[in-house]
Amino acid sequence: MLLTLAWRNLWRNPRRTLIILVSVAVGVLALVLSDAFSIGMMHQMLDNRIGAHVGHLQIHADGFRDNPSLDSLIDEPDVLQRRLDSLPFVVAGSQRLLFFGLLSSPRASAGVNLVGIEAESERRITTIARSMVEGRYLDGEEGEILISAELAEKLEVGVGDKVVAMASKSSGEMGSSAFRIGGLFRTFDSQFDKTHVYLNIGDFRTMLETGPRSAQIVALVDNPDSVAAYMPRVREVMPAGVEAASYRDLLPLLILQMESYAELIWIFYLIVGLAMFFGIVNTMLMAVFERVHEIGVFMAVGMKRGQIFRMILAEAFTMGLIGTAVGAGIAWLAHLPFDQQGLDLAIFSDALHSMGVGSRIYPRFSAATFLNSFVMVPLFAALGAVYPAVKAVRLQPVEAMRYV
Amino acid sequence: MDIIRAVDVYKIYDDNGIPVHALNGVSMSISQHEFTVLAGASGSGKTTLLNTIGALDAPTRGEVFLDDKSLANMSAAKLADMRLHKIGFVFQAYNLIPVLNALENVSFPLVLQGMPDKERRERSLAMLEELGIADLAHKRPGEMSGGQQQRVAVARAIAGNPSVVLADEPTANLDSVTGKRLLDLMQDLNEKRGITFVFASHDQQVIERARRLLTMRDGNIIEDISR
Numbered sequence: 001m002l003l004t005l006a007w008r009n010l011w012r013n014p015r016r017t018l019i020i021l022v023s024v025a026v027g028v029l030a031l032v033l034s035d036a037f038s039i040g041m042m043h044q045m046l047d048n049r050i051g052a053h054v055g056h057l058q059i060h061a062d063g064f065r066d067n068p069s070l071d072s073l074i075d076e077p078d079v080l081q082r083r084l085d086s087l088p089f090v091v092a093g094s095q096r097l098l099f100f101g102l103l104s105s106p107r108a109s110a111g112v113n114l115v116g117i118e119a120e121s122e123r124r125i126t127t128i129a130r131s132m133v134e135g136r137y138l139d140g141e142e143g144e145i146l147i148s149a150e151l152a153e154k155l156e157v158g159v160g161d162k163v164v165a166m167a168s169k170s171s172g173e174m175g176s177s178a179f180r181i182g183g184l185f186r187t188f189d190s191q192f193d194k195t196h197v198y199l200n201i202g203d204f205r206t207m208l209e210t211g212p213r214s215a216q217i218v219a220l221v222d223n224p225d226s227v228a229a230y231m232p233r234v235r236e237v238m239p240a241g242v243e244a245a246s247y248r249d250l251l252p253l254l255i256l257q258m259e260s261y262a263e264l265i266w267i268f269y270l271i272v273g274l275a276m277f278f279g280i281v282n283t284m285l286m287a288v289f290e291r292v293h294e295i296g297v298f299m300a301v302g303m304k305r306g307q308i309f310r311m312i313l314a315e316a317f318t319m320g321l322i323g324t325a326v327g328a329g330i331a332w333l334a335h336l337p338f339d340q341q342g343l344d345l346a347i348f349s350d351a352l353h354s355m356g357v358g359s360r361i362y363p364r365f366s367a368a369t370f371l372n373s374f375v376m377v378p379l380f381a382a383l384g385a386v387y388p389a390v391k392a393v394r395l396q397p398v399e400a401m402r403y404v
Numbered sequence: 405m406d407i408i409r410a411v412d413v414y415k416i417y418d419d420n421g422i423p424v425h426a427l428n429g430v431s432m433s434i435s436q437h438e439f440t441v442l443a444g445a446s447g448s449g450k451t452t453l454l455n456t457i458g459a460l461d462a463p464t465r466g467e468v469f470l471d472d473k474s475l476a477n478m479s480a481a482k483l484a485d486m487r488l489h490k491i492g493f494v495f496q497a498y499n500l501i502p503v504l505n506a507l508e509n510v511s512f513p514l515v516l517q518g519m520p521d522k523e524r525r526e527r528s529l530a531m532l533e534e535l536g537i538a539d540l541a542h543k544r545p546g547e548m549s550g551g552q553q554q555r556v557a558v559a560r561a562i563a564g565n566p567s568v569v570l571a572d573e574p575t576a577n578l579d580s581v582t583g584k585r586l587l588d589l590m591q592d593l594n595e596k597r598g599i600t601f602v603f604a605s606h607d608q609q610v611i612e613r614a615r616r617l618l619t620m621r622d623g624n625i626i627e628d629i630s631r
Contacts, residue, residue: 001508001515008503297499300460301513301560302488304481398461401499 006314020283024323027272028373032331035265040364042258048188050247051127055218056227057234057246064215068099070170070208077214083237084219089230093219094121097204101167103197105155112197114165116204125218128185128198135159135183138200145179148193149186157181169208177207190353269372273380280316280384288388295392296400305393312389313382320381324373335363407567407600408434408457413466415452426452428623434602439594441603443611444620450604451572458491458570459483471567488516492561496573498553500545506532506556507541513564531559535589551582568600575607587613
């Protein structure tokens with residue numbers, strides 16, 4: 001009955017209750033939606049980086065990641081790839097040869113990462129083949145290269161034009177080859193686009209005289225979220241002198257950013273909670289002062305101070321809970337139109353492009369978002385009622401009943 | 405056996421620095437099955453005495469015993485327990501809980517006593533039945549007349565089987581006919597069920613029914629008449 005009483009007390013002054021409910025609901029709505037879009041944006045950044053180049057895991061010779069050189073190549077990449085392919089969770093794999101070099105056109109030149117790829121198997125790993133905006137993806141024809149539309153603009157070249165790639169061989173001499181631009185791509189990351197070009201791994205091996213060695217084997221797994229659990233199994237099948245790294249190891253800053261966000265979001269909860277806290281203090285103080293006489297009656301009929309305290313907290317908690325449910329419900333409904341089509345932020349496309357996000361943001365709800373709201377907001381509401389409740393239980397029965 | 409015993413009770417209020425002596429060394433006792441009225445003019449101290457023996461207000465000096473237990477030095481929780489289990493209150497302004505209906509109002513002390521749902525409902529309905537207001541069970545106080553509300557208040561006061569019912573000016577807000585009916589009811593409860601009643605009133609028709617009349621003046625009992 002105490003809960004019934006708390007519930008009915010809420011609706012004694014419907015306008016006041018509705019005002020506080022709307023405030024809570026709007027706060028939760030803003031919080032949940034911004035959380036969903038922020039999480040969505042970070043996951044897009046991660047997915048884009050994985051999809052454009054990184055994959056779910058990579059195999060390198062020891063030391064290559066710290067100091068990429070032709071002395072740190074994988075000697076028998078085909079053997080290692082077969083071992084990798086034998087793992088049940090690996091769904092695709094491909095070899096790469098990649099080094100920093102110079103790409104020159106007749107009018108300009110740029111420092112780039114030259115990435116030699118197995119065109120067909122790479123197609124299953126990354127999104128480059130699907131990111132072509134002009135020309136076509138590598139089809140195995142010798143002497144072709146893919147560059148981004150941004151780099152083409154910088155080098156003042158287009159599809160069909162010739163460019164010259166240069167990189168150091170292991171002997172220290174410069175290796176160079178001329179390539180014809182087969183196509184232009186555009187990913188979600190302008191920084192990536194400016195610094196990566198793709199060519200056939202065979203052409204690159206010939207240019208650098210590496211033989212059949214590779215710098216990297218990149219692979220996708222069936223469940224990216226389980227990659228950390230898969231890595232010990234991957235390392236088991238790899239020989240000494242080879243290291244395996246998951247995307248979590250390869251993109252430490254982005255992973256750190258996502259993990260930090262999960263902690264920083266509490267600050268937003270705190271801000272919304274505090275704003276609501278003061279609203280609740282005010283509302284519950286008014287509610288208590290309006291019911292001083294009645295609180296005296298409660299005491300007279302034998303209600304204990306603790307029960308009165310809990311009843312007042314229950315009123316505030318209920319308000320917080322309803323406000324959260326309404327706010328979270330509206331947030332859920334509001335996100336539906338953006339779930340499939342995303343939120344079009346084309347006016348910020350340059351900024352988003354430089355951050356590695358597309359101009360459409362797809363909200364992503366996590367159980368934690370809802371859980372945090374449903375725990376934190378009613379809790380803050382209840383905390384906001386502590387002071388009014390303390391005022392209430394400090395009343396003396398006779399004095400309270402004299403109060404009109 | 406004495407249900408209530410007050411020994412040399414003083415109550416001194418502070419009114420903006422001026423001490424007001426509401427009770428001046430009152431000693432009295434109330435036995436089981438009494439139908440007692442504290443009478444006296446306004447300011448004589450009858451309500452203060454009722455509040456003091458009802459564990460609602462602490463005396464400045466002196467001691468009050470309820471069922472032979474001293475209320476002095478009892479914690480707020482213990483005093484609340486005493487009020488819950490030993491005392492039923494009926495107030496001049498009815499003091500029903502406005503958001504609860506009649507049945508819930510009567511049930512309220514039983515909820516606090518921890519009585520199981522079914523038993524509580526049956527007891528509360530029986531109380532309303534006994535007081536002739538079963539048809540008001542689902543009405544809220546705002547939908548009832550003053551007389552009806554006061555009957556519900558009486559039902560609430562006796563629902564928990566208290567040792568004594570303390571009624572402060574229970575007829576003051578009622579017309580004489582309604583007041584008479586209420587008093588008939590309380591007298592009936594006293595005679596048939598042996599419930600002890602102590603009234604604070606200056607209403608003549610209450611005073612006339614008293615089997616024991618304690619007259620107060622200036623914070624003292626000046627006359628104690630048993631009829």
